[in-house]
Amino acid sequence: MTIEIDQSGKIEQTNQATILALSNGQRFSVIISAKTKRRLQQDFRYRGKPRLFVLRTFAACLTLLLRHAQINNTQVITIDEEYSGNDIVLKKMISEMWDRTPNICERPSLLFKRIGKHSPAHSLAYLTATGKQEVNLVLTYREIYLLAI
Helix, strand or coil: CCEEEEEECCCCCCCCCEEEEEECCCEEEEEECHHHHHHHHHHHHHCCCHHHHHHHHHHHHHHHHHHHCCCCCCCEEEECCCCCCCHHHHHHHHHHHHHHCCCCCCCCEEEECCCCCCCHHHHHHHHHHCCCCCCCEECCHHHHHHHHC
């Protein structure tokens, strides 16, 4: 079975929250508040690496989503292509972050491609962003910071 992941609200849009939603029969979503994103962006600027903010934060949030949803490594994970041309970089970042977190299974197989608006993951992300569906988990500044920076 393929797992799909979609995002509602881009990481770089620091005036609104970002939702990452996962669907494969099970439905799981996480939210990153605008305040948390602004704080992380400030940390990246302070460290002189402002261009890494978006990709490292996105990779950290994806890693945390997969961890908290307890995804099995035998499944292929299709992530909606939000940041075209950065697939290889994102895979490396997620791989590095996966190895730094306590794990009970091997690194999952990741595939970046458009999943479309008819995907259950897209519907979950949209419903969560509009408040019609409850979010499963609020990602904290600290847990994202420990992976991203």
